[in-house]
Amino acid sequence: MKRLILASGSKIRAEMLRNAGVSLETIVARVDEDAIKSALMLEGAPARDIADALAEMKARRVATKNPEVLVLGADQVLVCEGKLFDKPDSIDAARTQLKTLRGKTHELLSAAVIFEDGTPVWRHIGRAQLMMRPFSDEFLENYLQTHAEDLFTTVGAYKLEAQGTQLFTRVQGDYFSVLGLPLLEVLGFLRTRGICQE
Amino acid sequence: MKRLILASGSKIRAEMLRNAGVSLETIVARVDEDAIKSALMLEGAPARDIADALAEMKARRVATKNPEVLVLGADQVLVCEGKLFDKPDSIDAARTQLKTLRGKTHELLSAAVIFEDGTPVWRHIGRAQLMMRPFSDEFLENYLQTHAEDLFTTVGAYKLEAQGTQLFTRVQGDYFSVLGLPLLEVLGFLRTRGICQE
Numbered sequence: 284m285k286r287l288i289l290a291s292g293s294k295i296r297a298e299m300l301r302n303a304g305v306s307l308e309t310i311v312a313r314v315d316e317d318a319i320k321s322a323l324m325l326e327g328a329p330a331r332d333i334a335d336a337l338a339e340m341k342a343r344r345v346a347t348k349n350p351e352v353l354v355l356g357a358d359q360v361l362v363c364e365g366k367l368f369d370k371p372d373s374i375d376a377a378r379t380q381l382k383t384l385r386g387k388t389h390e391l392l393s394a395a396v397i398f399e400d401g402t403p404v405w406r407h408i409g410r411a412q413l414m415m416r417p418f419s420d421e422f423l424e425n426y427l428q429t430h431a432e433d434l435f436t437t438v439g440a441y442k443l444e445a446q447g448t449q450l451f452t453r454v455q456g457d458y459f460s461v462l463g464l465p466l467l468e469v470l471g472f473l474r475t476r477g478i479c480q481e
Numbered sequence: 482m483k484r485l486i487l488a489s490g491s492k493i494r495a496e497m498l499r500n501a502g503v504s505l506e507t508i509v510a511r512v513d514e515d516a517i518k519s520a521l522m523l524e525g526a527p528a529r530d531i532a533d534a535l536a537e538m539k540a541r542r543v544a545t546k547n548p549e550v551l552v553l554g555a556d557q558v559l560v561c562e563g564k565l566f567d568k569p570d571s572i573d574a575a576r577t578q579l580k581t582l583r584g585k586t587h588e589l590l591s592a593a594v595i596f597e598d599g600t601p602v603w604r605h606i607g608r609a610q611l612m613m614r615p616f617s618d619e620f621l622e623n624y625l626q627t628h629a630e631d632l633f634t635t636v637g638a639y640k641l642e643a644q645g646t647q648l649f650t651r652v653q654g655d656y657f658s659v660l661g662l663p664l665l666e667v668l669g670f671l672r673t674r675g676i677c678q679e
Contacts, residue, residue, distance in 0.1 A: 303646045416669075422678045448501045448657075449677060451665055458656035459646075467649055471614075479647060480620045 284477050285399075286352040290345040295444075296357055296464045303470055305479060310349075312341035312356065320367070330362040331408050334394035339403055346398035353476060354398040359463045361438040363389035370438050374427055377434040381426075381450070384439070386417040388453075391439065393460035395469050405472045409465030411456035413439075418450060426450070437463075482675050483597075484550040488543040493642075494555055494662045501668055503677060508547075510539035510554065518565070528560040529606050532592035537601055544596035551674060552596040557661045559636040561587035568636050572625055575632040579624075579648070582637070584615040586651075589637065591658035593667050603670045607663030609654035611637075616648060624648070635661075 289297055292311040300307055316337055323333045335358075342356025361368040363384055371377035390412050397405040418426075426446070427434070433442045441447030443454065443461050459466035473479045487495055490509040498505055514535055521531045533556075540554025559566040561582055569575035588610050595603040616624075624644070625632070631640045639645030641652065641659050657664035671677045 299646075302643050304644045419679050425678060445500050446502045448497075448664055449668060452669060453665060454656060456653075458652060458659075461656075466646055467651060470647060471650060480623060481617050 287473070287478055288345055288349060288352050288354045290341045290354050290356045293357070293463055295462055299459065299462060299464055299466050300469070303466065303479075305470070305473060307355075310345045312344040314340050314344055316358075317369075320369075324367065330360050330367055330390075331392050331394070333367065334358045334360040334392045335396065335406060335408060338394040339396040339406070342396050342398045342403070346401050350401040353473075353478070355469065356396045356398070357394065357464050359391060359393045359438055359460075361389055361391055363387055368438060370436070371434055371440050374431060374434065377440040378423065378427055380440050381415075381423060384415050385423075386415060388412055388414045389439070391461055393457075393463055393465050395465055397469075397472060399476075407465050407468040407472075409457040409460030409468065411454065411458065411460045413451055413455075413461070414453040415450050416452045422449070485671070485676055486543055486547060486550050486552045488539045488552050488554045491555070491661055493660055497657065497660060497662055497664050498667070501664065501677075503668070503671060505553075508543045510542040512538050512542055514556075515567075518567075522565065528558050528565055528588075529590055529592070531565065532556045532558040532590045533594065533604060533606060536592040537594040537604070540594050540596045540601070544599050548599040551671075551676070553667065554594045554596070555592065555662050557589060557591045557636055557658075559587055559589055561585055566636060568634070569632055569638050572629060572632065575638040576621065576625055578638055579613075579621060582613050583621075584613060586610055586612045587637070589659055591655075591661055591663050593663055595667075595670060597674075605663050605666040605670075607655040607658030607666065609652065609656065609658045611649055611653075611659070612651040613648050614650040620647070 287307040289307050289309045290312040337358035338356040342354045346354040371380050393409040395407050434440045485505045487505050487507045488510040535556035536554040540552045544552040569578050591607040632638045672679050
């Protein structure tokens with residue numbers, strides 16, 4: 284049975300896979316995400332291509348040094364009205380972002396790419412649609428104060444596993460893609476390689 | 482602000498609400514679910530009506546003794562090809578159930594009913610569709626052995642928070658309803674009563 288490396292520092296991605304019974308190691312790929320994103324956006328690349336390219340780039344970086352194992356790269360982007368959103372880097376940026384998303388539906392795209400023998404052999408993009416409610420400014424300030432630690436770790440400045448649920452009226456599509464990995468599809472591929480039981 | 486009682490012994494329902502920042506007490510309603518279910522099924526009641534009736538009955542039992550608080554009752558049923566499934570009560574029953582669901586899509590209906598001043602004032606049914614993959618008998622036996630503790634606590638004999646993900650190729654609809662409570666809609670009602678911030 285081949286070993287699996289997750290080329291991502293995301294705790295929840297590793298946890299989702301381990302909860303499903305998958306053994307893995309984690310190596311954080313050093314990729315200049317911002318530079319790649321900016322370049323692709325300048326070219327007018329659609330959001331799904333950007334997520335896919337970032338997932339591939341992370342996996343490739345690790346796969347080049349570890350060609351004998353399977354390497355899983357993943358990336359998640361948030362799109363609202365055609366605009367791509369980044370992880371906010373301050374409380375002010377999170378406030379601005381949440382005010383922009385308030386009362387609207389946005390989409391989370393979760394890309395996964397798997398390398399085998401140093402080349403990409405499998406890829407998938409999961410999608411989820413999230414409708415944010417028209418919460419009050421008071422709610423928002425309270426949320427920003429009490430959840431400061433969550434704001435900078437996710438593209439949407441929320442965690443749906445925790446109080447982030449209070450931001451929404453509806454969550455549709457693939458829930459695992461909300462968490463950052465199209466888990467069921469990844470497990471499907473891992474079964475073809477004997478990493479999970481058929 | 483009114484107090485909230487959850488009329489359910491389900492740990493995950495209480496956890497979902499607490500994670501969303503809702504304070505609550507729990508009182509387990511003693512209701513003969515099997516008798517009610519059998520009677521309603523004999524009458525030819527559709528699955529959604531059965532889930533709704535059970536949720537209401539649990540809430541009513543607690544609300545009668547606690548008319549001054551809000552009481553939330555909840556119930557979840559599993560339907561596959563028109564047939565209602567119960568929580569399995571043995572490994573053998575779980576094996577039979579999972580073999581019946583294997584390779585098919587089933588639906589989970591999560592009903593919630595809220596009582597105020599001793600009467601039902603709000604109700605909702607959330608839905609999710611789950612497609613089970615055609616797993617091998619070997620996988621199933623392994624799953625039954627390693628997850629015995631999960632089998633008897635859920636209607637589907639699986640926990641999607643854990644290795645239950647390995648049973649599925651697709652999960653659609655309201656994820657919170659998979660976990661047993663249409664959380665976003667419940668939070669929406671609680672906001673109208675000041676239990677959560679608007």
